[in-house]
Amino acid sequence: xxxxxxxxxxxxxxxxxxxxxxxxxxxxxxxxxxxxxxxxxxxxxxxxxxxxxxxxxxxxxxxxxxxxxxxxxxxxxxxxxxxxxxxxxxxxxxxxxxxxxxxxxxxxxxxxxxxxxxxxxxxxxxxxxxxxxxxxxxxxxxxxxxxxxxxxxxxxxxxxxxxxxxxxxxxxxxxxxxxxx
Numbered sequence: 001x002x003x004x005x006x007x008x009x010x011x012x013x014x015x016x017x018x019x020x021x022x023x024x025x026x027x028x029x030x031x032x033x034x035x036x037x038x039x040x041x042x043x044x045x046x047x048x049x050x051x052x053x054x055x056x057x058x059x060x061x062x063x064x065x066x067x068x069x070x071x072x073x074x075x076x077x078x079x080x081x082x083x084x085x086x087x088x089x090x091x092x093x094x095x096x097x098x099x100x101x102x103x104x105x106x107x108x109x110x111x112x113x114x115x116x117x118x119x120x121x122x123x124x125x126x127x128x129x130x131x132x133x134x135x136x137x138x139x140x141x142x143x144x145x146x147x148x149x150x151x152x153x154x155x156x157x158x159x160x161x162x163x164x165x166x167x168x169x170x171x172x173x174x175x176x177x178x179x180x181x
Contacts, residue, residue, distance in 0.1 A: 049073035052083075 047055045055071040 047071060 049055055050073065055073065058070055058072050060066055060068045060070070
């Protein structure tokens with residue numbers, strides 16, 4: 001069921017002012033205006049437009065609003081292009097700075113990684129050297145323990161020989177005593 005009466009068409013409805021597919025604002029384009037030098041309202045106004053530029057005072061001279069005064073963006077295309085170029089330069093400079101920092105950080109990370117890899121390699125070589133030294137020491141310890149055992153055995157033999165020597169001397173003394181009597 002349509003929302004208009006039989007005498008109206010869809011073009012006469014309240015929604016006919018909307019731009020179909022282009023936006024949701026029913027406002028008509030801003031009429032031709034001129035800068036109003038005599039307009040004294042909002043002196044020293046700190047209001048800014050969407051472009052972050054100061055607002056200008058205008059007077060409408062066509063359409064329904066003829067004679068009305070209002071604040072609007074006074075940016076001219078050249079001013080907007082200049083502001084846009086400044087913003088592009090600032091963004092470009094920021095991107096260059098970020099790129100430099102990123103590349104510098106990347107270089108530092110690469111340098112740290114290479115240094116860490118060198119340390120890992122040197123530690124592996126040190127580990128191999130220490131293992132080799134440890135096996136040498138174990139062999140030396142085994143040889144030392146073998147030599148200690150052999151020394152003990154030789155001391156035992158020397159002690160046995162000394163006992164036998166003393167026993168022989170005692171026997172010789174007894175024989176000398178027997179013969180000397």
